[in-house]
Amino acid sequence: MAETTAKAIADYIIHFSQDHGDLVTNLKLQKLVYYAQAWYLALYDKPLFDEELQAWIGGPVQPELYDRFKSYKWNPISEHPEKVELPEHITDHLIEIIEVFGKYQAYYLERMVQGEDPWLKARRGIPRDEHATVRIEKQDMQTYYKTLLADDEEEEQEGQNTEYAQIQ
DSSP states (O other): OBBBBBHHHHHHHHHHHHHEEEEEOOOHHHHHHHHHHHEEEEEHHHHSSSSOOOOTTTTOOOHHHHHGGGTTSSSSOOOOOOOOOOOOHHHHHHHHHHHHHHHHHHHHHHHHHHTSSSHHHHHHSSOSOOOOOOEEEEHHHHHHHHHHHHHHHHHHHHHHHHHHHHHO
């Protein structure tokens, strides 16, 4: 059982962004919700929320959230959700996701996720421009992003070793 819901994550992201003067479209929100789930799986070995993400043409989408905000089309979401109270470790996680990925335009985020294994694996055999509602498996997200974590840790260790060798 997950610690929260996709709706709560979306509301938190929208509220936080609006409080900080940032605009969020449905497309960008979908990618931020995806990255929040994917990195939570990698870091904590459990899902942030239970709802599924699907591999649509434009990248990962949480269908209920998409339906909720589809009337905004490409415009920023102007709905003002109430502030969501989440455990501190989740808000810290979401703030980090927003700091790392929120600075990018929606299209850039779309292109990023379309080049990553979980989306590619879910769409295997489906043409890039064909609509599909196939599920992105949580296990695929966890495995892929854990690999990225391991690569970062390895690079950090190599950097420290190089730094140490230069001192000697």
